[in-house]
Amino acid sequence: MGEFSFIQWIRKRQKRRKDVMLGIGDDCAVIDVSSDTVCLITTDMLVDGTHFDLKKCTVQDAGRKAIACSISDVAAMGCQPTVAVISVCFPDHTPEKFARELYKGIWGIADKYAIEIVGGDIISGRSPFCINVTMLGRDDGLKPIRRSGARAGDAILVTGTLGGSILGKHLSFEPRLKESLVLNKNFTIHAMIDVSDGLTADLNHILEESSVGAVLYEDRIPVSHAAVELSKKTGHKPLYHALSDGEDYELLMTLSRNQAKRLLSFGLLKNVKVSCIGEIVKEHGIRMKSSGGNIRHIKPRGYEHLKS
């Protein structure tokens, strides 16, 4: 079983409500709550040993990451997060200090973005430490940006640099919320997602939802220093890590060439690098164009739970 094929199985069988504008299959679901307001909702579960390792990081780091991932999901829709509920499973006999440290990590980032923790559930079990965050967001008159709006001819842009997040960024990343709101207010973004599974995997989510394909420009992929560092240990090329590693939590988007030109010269995002890494095409799949002009097919590769 693969995570994504199982989600497709669920999605096909799920009965729909009229007030649900967007259900399973995007960074957030979108619910129509009144004539002029929508409510966004996203949920993320993180477990010790998979999403972080408490032997190598603090529980504050883990709490911060759980909140930051959910903020990034709301940012991926171009909307504003508001409140969250948090469930925690503590291993039996967890000391109180550990639990309080967790909340310090949570509040450190939640307060910064004015997100109120409005409820939760605290349980214990014969289980590794596990945390689930559900976050709500609101549109504030903006249109939530879906994965499904990419069109042939669009430019593909990504913020920041990619790869090797396991060396630190997967814990310390700043969700691109401010940038996301600036983008949604000032540009017509056709499709957007945050890079959590990996660049090609997340691009593939956009392509599948939009029924289009993509050509990537090999020499334009913004390879991070961490990807270079990691490549020395793994033997893979830095580009491999930039294309395949997850948890950079950068914004990957598509928009018209004209909008893209305007964005690339736009002042408000000057503190964050934005790269044009490719274009949307009609032909399905992902192809890579080298600097020499050679084109080859590549398979989306990234982290997938449940994959045997």
Add this chain to the structure above:
Amino acid sequence: MGEFSFIQWIRKRQKRRKDVMLGIGDDCAVIDVSSDTVCLITTDMLVDGTHFDLKKCTVQDAGRKAIACSISDVAAMGCQPTVAVISVCFPDHTPEKFARELYKGIWGIADKYAIEIVGGDIISGRSPFCINVTMLGRDDGLKPIRRSGARAGDAILVTGTLGGSILGKHLSFEPRLKESLVLNKNFTIHAMIDVSDGLTADLNHILEESSVGAVLYEDRIPVSHAAVELSKKTGHKPLYHALSDGEDYELLMTLSRNQAKRLLSFGLLKNVKVSCIGEIVKEHGIRMKSSGGNIRHIKPRGYEHLKS
């Protein structure tokens, strides 16, 4: 550390937003989403070995229970659940059939109450099977019923019978949603909660939030057949189980004597037993009045996570 004292610690330190009408400390939080609409939110985490035992029940039962618990939380506010997001952590190498059976259990009850699963997260780890449900609800013009509205002089009423849920009801219970909506539409309920931790523990939540106390009538507590059966094994009295066992998911409420009289003779709840089990008083704490007229103090007792 105890679960409830830790929640109080969190609650005191949590920064508040203006659009949050009710934060930590009730069955649901209540968010002001537009001029005439509120959104309710509740979250529950269940883990194998604590909330159910997959050696003794099916994964369908576990999925059903997770949804039913959240429905019960929205019902405890007298409101209508609408959508849910579900996170699941599968133990590594879980077969696909197990995951599909889970969703059959989830849909079996979600479809019945027209609740759409709008999203989720599926992960795997070196962990027992764990599921988290976050459910949203809406007020539909009704006022969400809080824990904090009990007043001295109120009658205390409870639906159904109590105790021994571990013998089966903790998995098979029907959340009292229909009854809850009838109650909220037709009566002025001052305070309400669902009996999840145990009758005295949940009553104590109402008392603490309302700054009042209670006198219970020993001979009016609706002791279940299961409590009688369980008492044969445990050596405790059936009444002990009715007072202390959790997970009956009945509705516990307080309302004026006049409203209570009307409710007890009310036709719409005729298929569900309703018992008047005591009264709210000014003096804090819980006291028990025997049929002979003796009064004794009792301590709230029920399930609490993290209690050492």
